[in-house]
Amino acid sequence: xxxxxxxxxxxxxxxxxxxxxxxxxxxxxxxxxxxxxxxxxxxxxxxxxxxxxxxxxxxxxxxxxxxxxxxxxxxxxxxxxxxxxxxxxxxxxxxxxxxxxxxxxxxxxxxxxxxxxxxxxxxx
Amino acid sequence: xxxxxxxxxxxxxxxxxxxxxxxxxxxxxxxxxxxxxxxxxxxxxxxxxxxxxxxxxxxxxxxxxxxxxxxxxxxxxxxxxxxxxxxxxxxxxxxxxxxxxxxxxxxxxxxxxxxxxxxxxxxxxxxxxxxxxxxxxxxxxxxxxxxxxxxxxxxxxxxxxxxxxxxxxxxxxxxxxxxxxxxxxxxxxxxxxxxxxxxxxxxxxxxxxxxxxxxxxxxxxxxxxxxxxxxxxxxxxxxxxxxxxxxxxxxxxxxxxxxxxxx
Numbered sequence: 001x002x003x004x005x006x007x008x009x010x011x012x013x014x015x016x017x018x019x020x021x022x023x024x025x026x027x028x029x030x031x032x033x034x035x036x037x038x039x040x041x042x043x044x045x046x047x048x049x050x051x052x053x054x055x056x057x058x059x060x061x062x063x064x065x066x067x068x069x070x071x072x073x074x075x076x077x078x079x080x081x082x083x084x085x086x087x088x089x090x091x092x093x094x095x096x097x098x099x100x101x102x103x104x105x106x107x108x109x110x111x112x113x114x115x116x117x118x119x120x121x122x123x124x
Numbered sequence: 125x126x127x128x129x130x131x132x133x134x135x136x137x138x139x140x141x142x143x144x145x146x147x148x149x150x151x152x153x154x155x156x157x158x159x160x161x162x163x164x165x166x167x168x169x170x171x172x173x174x175x176x177x178x179x180x181x182x183x184x185x186x187x188x189x190x191x192x193x194x195x196x197x198x199x200x201x202x203x204x205x206x207x208x209x210x211x212x213x214x215x216x217x218x219x220x221x222x223x224x225x226x227x228x229x230x231x232x233x234x235x236x237x238x239x240x241x242x243x244x245x246x247x248x249x250x251x252x253x254x255x256x257x258x259x260x261x262x263x264x265x266x267x268x269x270x271x272x273x274x275x276x277x278x279x280x281x282x283x284x285x286x287x288x289x290x291x292x293x294x295x296x297x298x299x300x301x302x303x304x305x306x307x308x309x310x311x312x313x314x315x316x317x318x319x320x321x322x323x324x325x326x327x328x329x330x331x332x333x334x335x336x337x338x339x340x341x342x343x344x345x346x347x348x349x350x351x352x353x354x355x356x357x358x359x360x361x362x363x364x365x366x367x368x369x370x371x372x373x374x375x376x377x378x379x380x381x382x383x384x385x386x387x
Contacts, residue, residue: 068161075153102164109156 001051004044012037013063017044021054026062034069042080049084057088062095062124063103071106078114085116092119190287191238198241201248201276210381211330212241217377218326225366226318239290240323243298246276273299273308290319298323301358313360321360325351325367328358333378 001019008014013027031037059081066074081090094110096103107121198212219240223233247255250272254265261269276295280288297311297320304312306324316324332350335341342350348368355364367374 068157071157071160072154075157102160102167105160105163109160113153 001047004041006040015041017041017048019048019054021057022060023058024060024062026060028065029063029070029073030065030067031070034067034073038073038077042077045077045080049080049088053088055089057090059090059092060095061092063106064097064100065102066106074106074110075113078110078117082114082117090117092117093122094119095122095124098123190285194238194287194291195241197245198243201242201245210383211334214330214377214381215243215323215326216241217381218329218374219322221370221373221377222322222326222363222366223318225370226322226362228318235287235290236294236319236322239287239294239319240326242276242280242291243294243323243327244272244276245279245291245295246272246274249275270299270307273297293317293319294323296320298327300324302360303357306358316360318360321363325359325363329367329374330378334383 004017006015008027016024094107111119216237220233220237280292300306300316332342
């Protein structure tokens, strides 16, 4: 299985999913078609979790700006992580700038909704 | 005894619960996303509005500063040549009025209004001995004096700013004449830029009607006579026509910007 690397654009974040278990999603997320954009990532993850995975999976998310459908997509993404949490040691770092209230709130929402996931709020 | 139908119904019930739970969770989540999104949009829009105001204020600040600097520059040019402060203001107003009646758009007329006071800016590079000489200039001195048109042009020609480009044209062409006997390039008719033609007539009208250390103010009849004579000679005939057609407006500007004390 190969790593997934998508370069950031004006409307989309950079996505680096490494088979060694280090994931990072960094940038802005307001694509024209959010679900289409993230489809390769979701497919990759499903494949990743069905394979032998490394001991630990670390997800670093640093989303500066996101639209509503991206917010929905992130919930779906966390659903997928939650489904796999028992067999995989998953840790999520939600990284945000201290000034970025929206990003902080989103992080808190995720923690609230996904009690069984390890989500760390990390200020920059 | 197991009733198979009951088992099936129980299983369906369980599936139904799972499915409805899933839907409820999904709907709640959707509601939350919407609520957050509304809050966010409100914040973003407020922030945008704040930034727009800031940009508008800064833009105004820049424009005001530019106007002031340009006006001050013009005033420096005039003070060197013993003109009065209101002269540049009046020339500015006349120029805009000419521009509007000539048919230039408001924005361009306003630009010319701001640039026309700089027509004599080249005079800051003319030696005092010539600039302030009490009597008539001899041929050699006149030649040096006349370089102020080119000197002014040189000062602004490198700028990409529309206002300063306009000032460059005004400085360079305000001594050209309709019949091609002006300076520095002896351009004729509409080969002289409209900015130059307008500033020429505005400047002369004001200079003639103003008291100077070396001359009394001309009375209006004498000025009008000259304008009629110089129609299509010194001045663009269209502009002379505009002048007479809207004479009251030009005189109003003159009255509202009188030189208070010139003793």
